[in-house]
Amino acid sequence: MKKKLFIYFHKLREQLWFRPLLFCLVSIAAALFAHQADGTKLDTLVPDIKTESIKGLLDTISSSMLVISIFAVGSMLSAFASASNTATPRSFKIVVTDDMSQNALSVFIGSFIFSIVATVALDNGFYGKSGVFILFLFTLILFALVILTFLRWVNSVSRLGRLEHTISQVESVAAKSLASHIKSPFSNALPIVNPLSDAQSVLSNSVGYVQHIDMAALQELAEESNLKIQLNCLPGDFIHENFEVIAFLKHKDLDLDEIKQKINNAIHVGDTRWFEEDPRFGFIALSEIASKALSPGINDPGTAIQIIGSHERLFFLWNESIADTKENNVRYDRITVPKISMIDFFDDAFRPIARDGGGNIEVMLRLQKVFKSIETISHEDIKKLATLYSKKAYDRAELSMTFKPDLDLLKNESLFFHRATRK
Known part of the structure; x- marks a missing residue:
């Protein structure tokens, strides 16, 4: 209800x-x-x-x-x-x-x-x-x-x-969703440490994007039926009917058809993604604006540079005091939830801009400066991926740029080059 x-x-x-x-x-x-x-x-x-x-x-x-x-x-x-x-x-x-x-x-x-x-x-x-x-x-x-x-x-x-105001609105919504995710990365449930053995798969009966997962309903179902539920999807995931495994459950002589239906009912699926519970969607929307600005018909690298700044501010949310905190308020102890990989956030934020702006020296320089900036965040995954994506961005620029002095300048500004020379 x-x-x-x-x-x-x-x-x-x-x-x-x-x-x-x-x-x-x-x-x-x-x-x-x-x-x-x-x-x-x-x-x-x-x-x-x-x-x-x-x-x-x-x-x-x-x-x-x-x-x-x-x-x-x-x-x-x-x-x-x-x-x-x-x-x-x-x-x-x-x-x-x-x-x-x-x-x-x-x-x-x-x-x-x-x-x-x-x-x-x-x-x-x-x-x-x-x-x-x-x-x-x-x-x-x-x-x-x-x-x-x-x-x-x-x-x-x-x-x-107006474009600038729209970017500000999207960034604000993305920041709220991301801050909520950082504070509670497993939605007040438990992380998946050891996958359930001998578990029964629950297939989706819908086609679309996961918009909301009713954790309270799943917890209530697990307590009533003495179950352990391991989710295999998160808000923002696209699932397929009769194909996608949305959860695993460990049971003992239960009416599985009824339980599987209740699990499906607790996972609301729609045609589009929601910003509120999908921390990646804000990055995607911002990157779409940047890609559109970098298209030949518009040719607005300044907007792409502004978007890169938005991404930088969003990543620095991990640098706040709540960053890397463990789940302190576990209310759903019978549910385990997968973790969103940090590489997904980097792909959503930087891959489209590096792809579409690979031939623009101003955009690629700004991108390299952001990688050097976010590499200072006290988060091991971010530090490693900042160097990796700095190299990927340079490789894309190398394929698009023909003016060697631009490439030399970009290489000197890149994080991967400075890390390599320090070794």
């Missing part, structure tokens, strides 16, 4: 109408709540407010908010199209969930609904003296909120959809 609610809520957050709908409901409730003040002691305390003054404000809100809402939707759609075209289609989900834009649209539409409901209630004598006063206060507050939101939104919409 929790898994279904999580997935449903995640999908709702991606819908453009969800937050405006919530604000509309709040607006209707506020317009009707003002009536509750009638017949209370407030009648003797509040001043007598003329309904004409409130109607003037409500008319102003109703006549302008619908136009502004349409303008806001048009601007957002243009920004979404720009993000997909100039960056990568994978960034669309991040841009569409931009909090500032959704909040602004929610305020504009909610204000319009509030003004309509309040006007109808006023015209039909729904409010008494106190109700009119409370409605007047609500209207003034809403009017001020609309002005402040509009000013903030104008500043935000000027950046929304």
Whole structure:
């Protein structure tokens, strides 16, 4: 049940109408709540407010908010199209969930609904003296909120959809996902140390990307059936029906068909990957932006250099105090989880850029400087792979560059060359 609610809520957050709908409901409730003040002691305390003054404000809100809402939707759609075209289609989900834009649209539409409901209630004598006063206060507050939101939104919409802002948004989401992974690399379960012997394979009954694994449901199943479950997939993996082994389990005279179905139900599969639980997906999206910028039709090496800087910042998350910490909060002790190989992170981050930018000296120099930088991180795998990928990047450049002084300069700046000369 929790898994279904999580997935449903995640999908709702991606819908453009969800937050405006919530604000509309709040607006209707506020317009009707003002009536509750009638017949209370407030009648003797509040001043007598003329309904004409409130109607003037409500008319102003109703006549302008619908136009502004349409303008806001048009601007957002243009920004979404720009993000997909100039960056990568994978960034669309991040841009569409931009909090500032959704909040602004929610305020504009909610204000319009509030003004309509309040006007109808006023015209039909729904409010008494106190109700009119409370409605007047609500209207003034809403009017001020609309002005402040509009000013903030104008500043935000000027950046929304622009390539630099999209890169920043993707990096921010990638950093959150990666930091969560570094802190809990095995999702509060146990790492696979010794694979289960004489284990039964569980095949996937779906085709698509693993988006979410309900660890609590798997733990509950393992405790009820006295099982040990070894997962063979992680969020971001593409699995195939009747072919891919998604888990292994050790059992004793159990209804395996039912258990296998429950394991499949705990692993949610979809058509696309999710940034939130897939720490590699952020690297992939950023590298796609860099590859697109390095294409001959666009020829924008500056964007690729900016992406390399984003990757560098992401790798330095391993240099924080939480880096290389062991799993301290094991809640799912009957489940073992595979580890994401560090080489996968390096492939996602640097291979596409080295491939597509192999002939650009500025990009390749920046790449070599990043390898020297991240080699200082206190992580053995990162240190080894930084040298390995420095050599791979140079080898790609050697195949693409024809100007020998550029190659000599690149070699002198490379990490593998400096490591070799120190030996």
